[in-house]
Amino acid sequence: MPDETRPDTTPAPTTEPVGEQVPRSRWRFSRRRALGVSGAGIAGAAVGLAGGIGVARAAESPAPKPAAGPPVYPFYGEHQAGITTPAQDRLHFAAFDVTTSSRAELVSLLQDWTEAAARMTQGEGAGEYGPTSGPYDAPPDDTGEAIGLPASGLTITFGFGPSLFRESGTDRFGIAARHPAALKRLPQFPGDNLDESRSDGDLCVQACADDPQVAVHAIRNLSRIAFGRAALRWSQLGFGRTSSTSTSQVTARNLFGFKDGTMNLKAEDPAGVDAHVWVPGGADPRAGWLTGGSYLVTRRINMTIETWDRQPLSEQERVIGRTKAEGAPLSGGGEFAQPDFAMLGRGEQPVVATDAHVRLAHPDNNDGVQLLRRGYNFVDGSTNLGRLDAGLFFMAYVTDPRTHFIPLQTKLARQDGLSEYLQHTGSALFAVPPGAKPGEHVGQALFA
Numbered sequence: 001m002p003d004e005t006r007p008d009t010t011p012a013p014t015t016e017p018v019g020e021q022v023p024r025s026r027w028r029f030s031r032r033r034a035l036g037v038s039g040a041g042i043a044g045a046a047v048g049l050a051g052g053i054g055v056a057r058a059a060e061s062p063a064p065k066p067a068a069g070p071p072v073y074p075f076y077g078e079h080q081a082g083i084t085t086p087a088q089d090r091l092h093f094a095a096f097d098v099t100t101s102s103r104a105e106l107v108s109l110l111q112d113w114t115e116a117a118a119r120m121t122q123g124e125g126a127g128e129y130g131p132t133s134g135p136y137d138a139p140p141d142d143t144g145e146a147i148g149l150p151a152s153g154l155t156i157t158f159g160f161g162p163s164l165f166r167e168s169g170t171d172r173f174g175i176a177a178r179h180p181a182a183l184k185r186l187p188q189f190p191g192d193n194l195d196e197s198r199s200d201g202d203l204c205v206q207a208c209a210d211d212p213q214v215a216v217h218a219i220r221n222l223s224r225i226a227f228g229r230a231a232l233r234w235s236q237l238g239f240g241r242t243s244s245t246s247t248s249q250v251t252a253r254n255l256f257g258f259k260d261g262t263m264n265l266k267a268e269d270p271a272g273v274d275a276h277v278w279v280p281g282g283a284d285p286r287a288g289w290l291t292g293g294s295y296l297v298t299r300r301i302n303m304t305i306e307t308w309d310r311q312p313l314s315e316q317e318r319v320i321g322r323t324k325a326e327g328a329p330l331s332g333g334g335e336f337a338q339p340d341f342a343m344l345g346r347g348e349q350p351v352v353a354t355d356a357h358v359r360l361a362h363p364d365n366n367d368g369v370q371l372l373r374r375g376y377n378f379v380d381g382s383t384n385l386g387r388l389d390a391g392l393f394f395m396a397y398v399t400d401p402r403t404h405f406i407p408l409q410t411k412l413a414r415q416d417g418l419s420e421y422l423q424h425t426g427s428a429l430f431a432v433p434p435g436a437k438p439g440e441h442v443g444q445a446l447f448a
């Protein structure tokens with residue numbers, strides 16, 4: 001008689017994440033256990049099914065135990081996970097349009113998404129039955145491609161776009177009075193070549209994991225759950241995180257081959273994160289519900305890598321303002337040394353050029369503004385000119401886009417030497433509510 005208890009497929013974590021690790025089994029909840037049905041009962045039901053009267057599926061073969069696995073991050077908490085969580089290797093980001101006009105259905109979607117996200121981030125299936133249990137004559141409540149995979153550090157982060165609050169002057173869901181003043185469509189910046197079908201959205205979901213299949217599984221299941229209430233507007237896959245969000249991580253490289261994320265805000269700097277990421281209480285009298293949340297900027301930035309690859313190393317380093325090998329400022333020191341923007345070199349010219357990316361983006365030259373960058377590389381096939389459709393899916397969490405992103409991007413778009421090699425093709429802004437407590441849904445205070 002096969003053992004009816006599903007195996008715990010989650011091995012002991014091998015890495016030390018910032019935050020609590022909660023090892024769990026992805027498949028610990030089975031319909032058989034929920035119904036208290038024995039192995040013989042299942043077999044009987046399967047036989048009955050052949051006769052047209054059964055409801056349960058046949059016993060599943062145990063999934064093999066993976067050798068090692070990454071951490072499991074708690075879903076519930078003061079802030080949503082996936083912001084200061086050490087940036088995982090993979091991204092699947094999705095923006096949705098709400099297709100129902102019913103406030104109750106929107107709230108029920110957020111409830112269903114919260115429950116599914118809480119389960120999937122702990123390594124469980126999206127629904128209570130899982131992919132191969134449940135009523136045999138109904139679609140499974142999980143799609144199944146993550147069977148046997150651990151949680152893989154999955155985090156799922158939800159946000160609300162400006163159009164959720166008001167569209168063409170209409171208060172769609174009775175929340176227009178709570179529309180944060182800072183939540184407006186981002187302006188058109190110089191040089192933008194935005195594709196509407198890769199921009200904006202009523203809702204967003206950021207799924208990050210160390211396994212691409214786990215991140216894709218999360219978005220696919222949330223999209224499935226949304227059917228009839230919200231529809232996918234656009235989505236973006238990403239790899240090779242272009243930012244570290246923890247000092248425990250090495251700095252990864254972007255597709256220009258440079259270390260990216262060296263001077264990023266890190267979780268180990270709580271004062272910096274408080275000042276530049278979380279929305280403080282009283283920031284906006286209309287939007288108390290956003291206290292402890294953040295704003296998420298997304299920009300799909302195409303990089304003309306073929307042109308870049310023909311530039312001499314000296315030009316590449318001049319444009320960034322850092323060395324390619326170590327990522328050190330051109331003014332000297334190691335990777336984490338502060339750049340000396342006043343230092344002059346040959347011909348009394350600044351060693352870090354006046355149009356170098358890091359000079360223009362540095363907080364000393366932007367009223368102390370810092371961003372929590374959380375972007376990913378992307379390659380979406382190739383163009384009809386035989387070039388890679390590649391770049392950086394830039395994401396940044398900020399306390400207020402009006403002070404933290406818009407002025408900086410306006411300046412970079414006008415002055416940055418790097419702009420010559422970039423084209424912004426997608427753009428969106430979302431308000432990211434604080435974390436939920438168990439029993440609540442994400443964004444509950446907005447609808448209270």
Ligand SMILES: C=CC1=C(C)c2cc3[nH]c(cc4nc(cc5[nH]c(cc1n2)c(C)c5CCC(=O)O)C(CCC(=O)O)=C4C)c(C)c3C=C
Pocket residue numbers: 254256258259260261262263264299301303320322357358361362363371391392394405408409412422
């Ligand atoms: C509006 C904000 C920014 C955009 C858009 C942006 C795009 C972008 N950046 C790189 C490569 C690098 N950026 C680096 C540093 C850096 N970039 C921003 C902001 C934006 N970048 C900031 C605030 C900083 C930190 C500046 C500082 O404090 O010194 C670096 C250097 C390494 C690092 O500190 O991360 C690189 C390299 C690309 C390729 C890109 C668009 C595709």
Ligand SMILES: [Fe+2]
Pocket residue numbers: 357361
């Ligand atoms: Fe940058």
